[in-house]
Amino acid sequence: MSAPTVDLMDYSDVIARFEPVLGMEVHVELNTATKMFCGCPTEFGAQPNTQVCPVCLGLPGSLPVVNQKAVESAIRIGLALNCTITPWGRFARKNYFYPDQPKNYQISQYDEPIATNGHLDVLLDDGSTFRVEIERAHMEEDTGKSVHIGGATGRIHGASHSLLDYNRAGVPLIEIVTKPITGAGERAPEVARAYVTALRDLLKALGVSDVKMEQGSLRCDANVSLMPIGATEFGTRTETKNVNSLRSVEVAVRFEMRRQAAVLAGGGTIVQETRHFHETDGTTSPGRRKETAEDYRYFPEPDLEPVAPDAEWVEQLRGTIPEYPWLRRARIQSDWGLSHEVMRDLVNAGALDLIIATVDAGAPANEARSWWVAYLTEKAKEREVPLDELPITPAQVAEVIKLVDAKSINNKVAKQVVDYVLAGEGDPAQIVEAKGLGMVSDDSALQAEVEKALAANPDIADKIRSGKVQAAGKIVGDVMKATRGQADAARVRELVLAACV
Numbered sequence: 001m002s003a004p005t006v007d008l009m010d011y012s013d014v015i016a017r018f019e020p021v022l023g024m025e026v027h028v029e030l031n032t033a034t035k036m037f038c039g040c041p042t043e044f045g046a047q048p049n050t051q052v053c054p055v056c057l058g059l060p061g062s063l064p065v066v067n068q069k070a071v072e073s074a075i076r077i078g079l080a081l082n083c084t085i086t087p088w089g090r091f092a093r094k095n096y097f098y099p100d101q102p103k104n105y106q107i108s109q110y111d112e113p114i115a116t117n118g119h120l121d122v123l124l125d126d127g128s129t130f131r132v133e134i135e136r137a138h139m140e141e142d143t144g145k146s147v148h149i150g151g152a153t154g155r156i157h158g159a160s161h162s163l164l165d166y167n168r169a170g171v172p173l174i175e176i177v178t179k180p181i182t183g184a185g186e187r188a189p190e191v192a193r194a195y196v197t198a199l200r201d202l203l204k205a206l207g208v209s210d211v212k213m214e215q216g217s218l219r220c221d222a223n224v225s226l227m228p229i230g231a232t233e234f235g236t237r238t239e240t241k242n243v244n245s246l247r248s249v250e251v252a253v254r255f256e257m258r259r260q261a262a263v264l265a266g267g268g269t270i271v272q273e274t275r276h277f278h279e280t281d282g283t284t285s286p287g288r289r290k291e292t293a294e295d296y297r298y299f300p301e302p303d304l305e306p307v308a309p310d311a312e313w314v315e316q317l318r319g320t321i322p323e324y325p326w327l328r329r330a331r332i333q334s335d336w337g338l339s340h341e342v343m344r345d346l347v348n349a350g351a352l353d354l355i356i357a358t359v360d361a362g363a364p365a366n367e368a369r370s371w372w373v374a375y376l377t378e379k380a381k382e383r384e385v386p387l388d389e390l391p392i393t394p395a396q397v398a399e400v401i402k403l404v405d406a407k408s409i410n411n412k413v414a415k416q417v418v419d420y421v422l423a424g425e426g427d428p429a430q431i432v433e434a435k436g437l438g439m440v441s442d443d444s445a446l447q448a449e450v451e452k453a454l455a456a457n458p459d460i461a462d463k464i465r466s467g468k469v470q471a472a473g474k475i476v477g478d479v480m481k482a483t484r485g486q487a488d489a490a491r492v493r494e495l496v497l498a499a500c501v
């Protein structure tokens with residue numbers, strides 16, 4: 001539930017009096033098949049405590065081993081963020097007791113992170129860019145999950161008991177921390193959202209995470225403080241935890257700015273604390289007082305070798321960094337000659353990458369776009385799944401388009417073929433073959449159907465012969481029906497008219 005009524009300053013007054021300073025901390029769960037320090041699977045949604053072993057449960061005598069794929073992903077993320085990759089760095093133990101942390105410490109990185117000192121130029125709504133400086137990206141392991149039973153909202157408050165699920169304990173995480181973001185002024189909330197958006201898109205393009213904020217594979221904490229205009233010393237900051245949608249990032253930052261401004265203007269002081277964000281009304285409420293680094297008694301992890309990526313490997317990974325998604329979008333928009341609005345709709349519909357992949361598989365851009373935004377979007381809505389979770393690949397869509405262009409099937413049959421693909425019956429060409437859906441292109445077979453239809457409708461045949469060519473529609477319809485829709489209607493029409501000369 002939200003906190004008691006909080007005083008808020010009007011946003012324009014906040015901006016007139018204060019300069020906001022932001023700091024963003026984003027945790028991203030990597031999509032490696034196994035955990036950070038053991039071979040347990042990482043799949044989301046399994047039965048509780050079925051993906052655990054002595055290492056991730058922290059049982060005495062068990063020893064961790066670093067997941068190489070996770071290190072590779074960490075380096076690629078660091079490179080994509082223009083960071084320096086450390087040639088030698090150790091893991092550290094972060095000591096704290098919390099029930100969802102079975103070892104009573106978390107293996108993290110402290111003063112020797114894998115990547116430091118980078119930046120990301122993020123795109124704002126008006127097309128301008130804002131540079132966000134990156135302090136560090138480091139590797140760590142995720143905690144388990146507490147499930148509180150009996151309370152009204154799944155929170156610990158009011159719960160009768162709590163259950164622990166350690167499936168997530170030990171899943172590889174990368175924490176990406178910005179340097180203080182200053183100079184954004186009134187656009188600070190927008191910059192925060194644009195930064196997390198850019199980071200999400202970049203991580204997705206890197207293929208290192210499924211970046212689903214709603215499933216917690218991308219989690220964002222927003223640090224906010226205010227200082228009077230003209231001051232140089234930062235104010236005390238609060239950290240709003242686990243803001244779980246892009247829009248909420250913007251809402252949470254704006255709310256904290258207005259709340260802190262009201263406290264400061266009223267002569268109060270800001271308490272350094274974590275705060276909870278409430279999705280329902282866009283407010284924050286106090287959490288725990290913030291621990292300092294000393295509270296965690298960090299020390300180098302004695303059970304693990306240092307990570308020392310050799311320069312050649314790092315350079316090789318640098319070659320795998322993709323074009324920034326927003327630059328790629330701008331390039332494609334201009335290549336395809338699309339308006340800003342059409343492009344935005346494609347992106348919002350989650351169709352852009354699918355269309356690009358379909359074009360890469362050999363389909364013309366217009367046809368690829370039309371399939372994904374029309375018929376397939378409709379199918380995704382019917383099934384209530386995101387477009388990219390439909391069981392059809394861009395290559396299969398490109399194959400359907402090729403079959404139509406080659407006049408092997410017509411547009412109507414193409415939809416049936418797509419339905420069969422969605423039903424899991426195989427690839428388009430196989431389906432056309434197996435179901436006998438190929439277009440009847442044999443003129444003599446069509447000719448016979450035309451003769452039959454004309455013979456069955458002598459009055460219409462007479463009309464056509466007397467020059468009323470619009471009457472041919474009925475005959476064409478009958479032939480299409482007789483061929484189960486598998487004929488080329490234009491060709492049938494030609495044959496009908498030819499037969500009536």
Ligand SMILES: [Zn+2]
Pocket residue numbers: 035038039040051052053054055056057170
């Ligand atoms: Zn394990």
